[in-house]
Structure formats: structure tokens, C-alpha cells
Amino acid sequence: MTGINELKESPLFKWTGSHNSSSLAFYRICFGFLMFFSITRFASYGWINELYIVPEFHFSYYGFEWLPYPSSFWIYTLFVLAFIGALGIMLGLFYRFSAIIFFLCFTYIELLDKTYYLNHYYFVSLIALILIFLPANSAYSLDKRFGFIKGSSTVPRWTISILIFQITVVYFYAGLAKINYDWVIEAQPLRIWLNGASDWPLVGNLFTQDWVAYFFSWFGLVYDLFIVFFLIVSRTRPIAFSLVFSFHFLTWLLFPIGVFPWVMMVGSLIFLNPETHQKILERILGRSMDNSRQEVSKLKNIPKVLISIFIIIQLTFPFRFLLYESDLFWKESAYRFGWRVMLMEKAGYANFYIEENDASFEIPNTRHLTTFQEKQMSMQPDMILQYAHYLGEIYSDTTMEIHGHKFNFAAPEVHVEVYVTLNGRTSQLFVDRSVNLMEVPYDLSERDWVEDYKE
Numbered sequence: 154m155t156g157i158n159e160l161k162e163s164p165l166f167k168w169t170g171s172h173n174s175s176s177l178a179f180y181r182i183c184f185g186f187l188m189f190f191s192i193t194r195f196a197s198y199g200w201i202n203e204l205y206i207v208p209e210f211h212f213s214y215y216g217f218e219w220l221p222y223p224s225s226f227w228i229y230t231l232f233v234l235a236f237i238g239a240l241g242i243m244l245g246l247f248y249r250f251s252a253i254i255f256f257l258c259f260t261y262i263e264l265l266d267k268t269y270y271l272n273h274y275y276f277v278s279l280i281a282l283i284l285i286f287l288p289a290n291s292a293y294s295l296d297k298r299f300g301f302i303k304g305s306s307t308v309p310r311w312t313i314s315i316l317i318f319q320i321t322v323v324y325f326y327a328g329l330a331k332i333n334y335d336w337v338i339e340a341q342p343l344r345i346w347l348n349g350a351s352d353w354p355l356v357g358n359l360f361t362q363d364w365v366a367y368f369f370s371w372f373g374l375v376y377d378l379f380i381v382f383f384l385i386v387s388r389t390r391p392i393a394f395s396l397v398f399s400f401h402f403l404t405w406l407l408f409p410i411g412v413f414p415w416v417m418m419v420g421s422l423i424f425l426n427p428e429t430h431q432k433i434l435e436r437i438l439g440r441s442m443d444n445s446r447q448e449v450s451k452l453k454n455i456p457k458v459l460i461s462i463f464i465i466i467q468l469t470f471p472f473r474f475l476l477y478e479s480d481l482f483w484k485e486s487a488y489r490f491g492w493r494v495m496l497m498e499k500a501g502y503a504n505f506y507i508e509e510n511d512a513s514f515e516i517p518n519t520r521h522l523t524t525f526q527e528k529q530m531s532m533q534p535d536m537i538l539q540y541a542h543y544l545g546e547i548y549s550d551t552t553m554e555i556h557g558h559k560f561n562f563a564a565p566e567v568h569v570e571v572y573v574t575l576n577g578r579t580s581q582l583f584v585d586r587s588v589n590l591m592e593v594p595y596d597l598s599e600r601d602w603v604e605d606y607k608e
Contacts, residue, residue, distance in 0.1 A: 156389070160385055164313045164317050165385060168311040168314040169310060172307060172313045173308075173427030173431060175293070176423065177289045177308050177312055178291070178294065179433065180289070180316060184419065185239050185241075185243025186243045187415060187416065187419050188239035188255065189239040189240050193236070201229060201232055203523075205228050206228060207523065208526060210521050211268075212268050212526070212530070212536050213266070215595070215597065220264055222265060231262055235258035235259045235262065238251045238253075238254035238259075239251075239255055241255075242255060242284065242289075244294070245290040245294020245295050245297070247301075252284045256284075259278060260278045268525065268526050268529045272494050273413035273417075275490055276319075276323055288308050288312065291308055292305065292434075293438055315460065315463075316420075318467075319467065320381065320420045324377050326491065328374055328375075330491065330492060330494070331370075331374040333482075333496070336370050336374065337374070340367045341576040342577070343495075345498045345577050346495075347366050372400075376400060380393060384397070385424065393424075394421065401414035402414065408495065471491035473487040474486060474488065478599065479600060482499075483573075486599070497576060498576050499574070499575050499576070500528075500531070500573070500574055502571070503569050503570070504570050505567065505569045507562060507566075508567075509566060514562075516544055521540075521543070522540070531571065531573075534584075534600045537590075538595050541567040541593075542590070545565060549563065565591075566591055568587070568589060569588075569590060582604050584603055585604060
């Protein structure tokens with residue numbers, strides 16, 4: 154079969170028919186194990202307390218301000234339930250319930266504070282949502298072994314297609330996002346980041362060479378755009394898998410991006426032949442638990458309109474930045490949830506002032522924010538505005554002593570002076586101190602209160 158025919162007949166483009174249930178079972182086990190491991194790792198580092206309990210203030214996502222922030226007990230409960238859900242997904246035990254619990258708890262945690270937004274957290278939530286509707290426990294599951302469900306040797310083909318589609322979106326859109334001046338022409342921010350690895354033994358000096366940064370930049374762009382198609386075609390699949398694992402393992406070693414490389418490595422395993430999935434499972438878990446040859450009927454006929462809506466959202470949502478005239482990397486309108494991976498090295502510093510009449514009082518950011526929150530806030534407009542509104546609220550009707558004199562702030566203004574540097578350029582004025590941020594609404598409109606970017 155030629156490469157073109159394989160692409161046409163692949164689950165990415167052909168969604169009808171049936172597929173070996175081992176593929177879905179294999180993906181379920183790998184995903185559940187990775188989530189089980191990730192949550193364990195997160196808790197072992199003390200990050201639950203450090204990131205979600207210690208901070209005084211939390212940056213909510215626009216549209217989700219209504220979500221109640223849980224107490225310490227319930228935060229730990231959310232993580233425990235997500236842990237149990239991941240374990241249930243991996244084992245295929247009470248699978249549907251486990252998938253729902255994991256999706257709800259993981260996504261709730263993710264929505265608590267956008268300071269910690271990462272593309273792979275968003276990706277995990279989407280995969281968890283998808284898994285709720287897939288018969289991923291039809292083979293190699295405790296649900297089947299205990300007789301909770303009837304096993305099956307096949308599943309509807311679309312259940313594999315939807316997973317491959319989502320992985321394709323992540324890769325392809327990440328590639329499209331890299332087609333920008335800084336990445337292609339300046340090899341930024343990789344120049345900056347690779348210089349940080351100059352102390353590596355033997356190869357450290359290579360990372361200081363410009364041509365290496367350009368090689369990584371262009372290779373990353375081409376890799377993201379085309380890797381899925383090489384994974385689909387059997388003739389190029391071995392090379393593609395070697396590239397997937399070497400590329401993501403190297404990025405994991407070089408850059409502090411958490412478990413994202415492992416999420417993508419595990420995700421790519423869905424492209425293996427179903428016979429390979431079955432052989433791996435049989436070698437690890439023994440012969441298939443399922444003797445029946447019937448096809449799963451439950452959830453087979455998910456309304457096409459729901460699948461279509463999901464696909465349309467995934468294809469169009471990353472392009473919402475086109476609704477804004479401002480520079481995407483500078484003002485970051487609609488930047489998140491667009492699969493923009495490792496595109497910026499951005500840093501800033503911000504000084505906030507509470508002012509009323511002739512009184513002015515500088516508020517140290519460390520008084521209300523953690524070091525990491527301050528770092529993220531100081532370069533992201535929506536977080537700067539949220540924090541300013543928070544200061545305006547907590548310092549209303551308060552008395553402060555300034556230079557030995559007491560001042561009462563009834564309805565204070567909040568001003569900030571922010572300077573930001575982007576991809577190694579000279580620091581520029583980001584927000585002028587003349588702007589009273591209490592008069593700026595927190596909404597989705599153009600961020601005219603942020604200074605325009607100047608080359």
C-alpha cells in the first residue's frame with residue numbers, strides 16, 4: 154500500500170468501521186499509568202501545598218471566577234480522587250466512573266489558578282474528557298474480568314480516530330505557531346535556552362553555537378508539522394518513532410517543561426499497529442482476557458453532531474487570536490489554549506502603587522504573591538489587571554502609615570509601572586504608571602492600556 158493510500162485509510166481520515174480493541178486498551182493503560190505517576194510525583198515534591206494552599210491570592214481563568222476555591226482539606230481530596238481516578242483508568246476498574254472522576258478533579262484543579270497553565274495540562278483534560286465516552290475497558294480490564302461488562306475484540310473505529318485527531322491537532326498547531334519571525338529568523342528563544350545548557354559535559358560548547366539553535370528551531374518546526382503523517386505510514390513509522398522518543402527525551406533533559414514530553418511520547422503509541430498493541434499486552438498481562446468476538450454496541454452511536462462540535466472547536470479555538478489587532482506575544486490576547494509550545498522567553502518586573510489624592514504607597518508584590526506567581530504575573534496583562542483589582546479591593550477603607558503619617562484610603566486607585574523583555578530584546582515599558590487599573594474592566598476586549606510593542 155502506498156503512503157497516500159495508507160493516509161486515506163488511516164483512522165485520522167477514515168472514521169467508520171471497527172478496530173482491534175487492544176489499541177484502545179493499550180492507550181487507556183498507558184495514559185492511566187502516566188497520570189497515576191504524575192500525580193504521585195506532584196504530591197511527593199510538596200507542590201500541592203506550595204502551589205495551591207500557601208498562596209494568599211489565586212489567578213482565576215476568565216469565565217470561571219465563580220468556581221469556589223476549596224479549603225486545604227478539599228484540595229487534598231481533589232488530588233486523592235484524581236489519583237484514584239487515574240488508577241481506575243489504568244486498571245479498567247469502574248472505568249466510566251473513574252474517567253469522569255479523574256476528568257472533573259483534574260480539570261477543577263487546573264482551573265484554580267492560571268499561574269500554572271501548561272499546554273499538557275489542557276491536553277490531559279481533553280483526553281480525559283474523550284476517554285469518558287470511549288469503551289476503553291472492553292479488553293484487558295478488571296471490569297471485564299469481574300464480569301461488570303461484556304468484553305469485545307473490536308471497538309468502533311472512530312474511538313481510535315478521535316484520539317489520533319486530538320494528538321494531530323497538538324502537533325500540527327504547535328508547528329503552525331512556530332512559523333513566526335523570532336523562531337524562524339532569530340532562532341529565539343532557543344538561542345537563550347540552549348546557552349543555559351553550555352555547562353553540559355562534552356557537548357555543552359555546541360549549545361552556544363548559533364547554527365545549533367537554528368537547527369533545533371527548524372527541526373522542531375518541521376517535526377511538529379509532519380510527524381503525525383510519518384507515524385501513520387508504515388514505511389516511515391520506525392524512523393518516526395525514533396524521532397519522537399529522541400526529540401521528546403532531549404527536550405525533557407534540556408528544558409524544564411515537566412511531563413509534557415512523556416505525555417506526547419505515550420500519546421504517540423496509539424499509532425502502533427493494533428497487532429503490536431495486542432502482542433505487548435499479551436506479553437505483559439498474559440493472553441487476552443476477552444474470548445468473545447462481539448463488537449461493542451454501547452456508546453457506539455455517539456451522536457455525530459457532538460463529535461462534529463468537538464472537532465470544530467478544536468480546529469477553530471486556537472485561531473481566536475485573529476480577532477485581535479495587537480501583537481500576540483506581547484499583549485497575549487487569546488494566547489493560551491492555542492498549542493503554543495516553548496515560543497517565548499519573556500520576563501518582567503512590576504511595581505504596584507496604591508494612590509488616593511496626594512497619598513501614594515508602593516505595595517511589595519511579595520506581600521501577597523509567591524515568587525512564582527510574581528514572575529508569571531509581571532509579564533501577562535490579564536494577570537497584572539487581576540492582581541491590581543485585588544489590591545484595590547483589599548486596600549479599600551484601610552489606613553496606612555507612610556513616612557510617619559497615617560493615610561486613610563477610601564476608594565484608592567491602583568497604578569503599576571511594568572517593564573518587560575521578550576526573547577532577549579531590550580526591556581520596554583509595558584504598562585505606564587499613569588493608568589489607573591481600577592478603571593480598566595477585566596474582560597476580553599483589546600488591551601489598549603498595555604503599551605504597544607516597539608522594535
